[in-house]
Amino acid sequence: MSFDREALIAACAARGVVARIVVASVAGSAPRETGASMLVWRDGQSGTIGGGALEHSATLAARDALTPGHRDLSRHALGPDLGQCCGGAVQVLTEVYDEASARALPEDVIMRGPGAAPLAVTRLRARIRTGQPVQTMLTGSWFIEPVSRPDRAVWIWGAGHVGRALVQVLAPLPGTDVTWVDTAADRFPEHVPNGVTAVPAAEPALMVAHAPPHAEHLIVTFSHSLDLELCHRLLAHGFDFAGLIGSATKRTRFHKRLAALGHGPQSIARITCPIGQPGLGRDPQAIAIGVAAQMLQTAGSDTRPLKDSA
Known part of the structure; x- marks a missing residue:
């Protein structure tokens, strides 16, 4: 899975302010894989992170935080926290964009997180410069996603x-x-x-x-x-x-x-x-x-x- 930058830009152009919700990590059984994402705006949404209680909860939280620049990384034990039959846990990253901030995103790999970049991210940047592929991953609180290109x-x-x-x-x-x-x-x-x-x-x-x-x-x-x-x-x-x-x-x-x-x-x-x-x-x-x-x-x-x- 990768970051569909063009879809985000188009959604922001049409809707104004849009939250992007992405599955940042998965442990055990979960409805969707790492990198699965959805877009949420005030009165609608597109895509899915798996449906059910997880998606419903994440959607409501995103609509309560539709301010460009908002970022939240949360962990959910699907059974104990949400009553889902999946036995695993996921971390979900929610980020809010407007058109300007969406267009400002890099066109190759998007790497972001709080504070200074950890050593693993620095090494990944070196790999990108040499043309090596990068996979979607969460390292610490930093999330890395290659930008999708139609294949x-x-x-x-x-x-x-x-x-x-x-x-x-x-x-x-x-x-x-x-x-x-x-x-x-x-x-x-x-x-x-x-x-x-x-x-x-x-x-x-x-x-x-x-x-x-x-x-x-x-x-x-x-x-x-x-x-x-x-x-x-x-x-x-x-x-x-x-x-x-x-x-x-x-x-x-x-x-x-x-x-x-x-x-x-x-x-x-x-x-x-x-x-x-x-x-x-x-x-x-x-x-x-x-x-x-x-x-x-x-x-x-x-x-x-x-x-x-x-």
């Missing part, structure tokens, strides 16, 4: 009902950067979630050239001809995953058409169709849940276009 690029082609459901499910996933493409600005909803870049493009297929070769693609447009063009270009461009909405009949037809465009069977087989878990149903939200589960279970593959023998 999963997801491109969603189409802003219809299924595309919108996919965005709502995939955008909150940690480390995920979503690019959302459709033919015009009015195809997108008024509110686009944080971490999502909406790209209106009169000719969406031309945007394939701008996608990272390791990106994951979900093709859910309103047009079969556009779907085919996207598949054709992606097979030449390279990807980690490409999923096409449709039926087994559509898959068969597309395989024939892509073969006619010069793609070999090994390349064409890399396009997943249908996507998701058909047994969940055809409702857009059910499709999105199935697709998300499928993608989370899919390991990265060779991103280079495959060269088929004729």
Whole structure:
């Protein structure tokens, strides 16, 4: 887990003053791991540190202390203190930010605590200068978190009902950067979630050239001809995953058409169709849940276009 600096800045810009609550350490059994965090403001919240009594107590305490600069590190024995069935204990760090203080945070590793930095923190700073990775940890009363950077690029082609459901499910996933493409600005909803870049493009297929070769693609447009063009270009461009909405009949037809465009069977087989878990149903939200589960279970593959023998 790492510090989502951009999400904090966005929340402060929208809400004014925001408390960030993070699990700083875990001993024994607990609902969430070290680094799990949530944001809390006067009349709302996002994220979770595990739900139940711990989260409820931490949320109420944070709302009572919404003053920028506030910091509190507290320890909770989950059974004796909160009546939770987990047998462990956690330390929870609550810090309150406004937009200015959030933007002032470092962009690589955030290290903070009371008083002078202990020797362990000084050594960590030396490691950072040499480019060594740093893990989330609590040392004494100082808490260290690397700043998160998206490591999963997801491109969603189409802003219809299924595309919108996919965005709502995939955008909150940690480390995920979503690019959302459709033919015009009015195809997108008024509110686009944080971490999502909406790209209106009169000719969406031309945007394939701008996608990272390791990106994951979900093709859910309103047009079969556009779907085919996207598949054709992606097979030449390279990807980690490409999923096409449709039926087994559509898959068969597309395989024939892509073969006619010069793609070999090994390349064409890399396009997943249908996507998701058909047994969940055809409702857009059910499709999105199935697709998300499928993608989370899919390991990265060779991103280079495959060269088929004729």
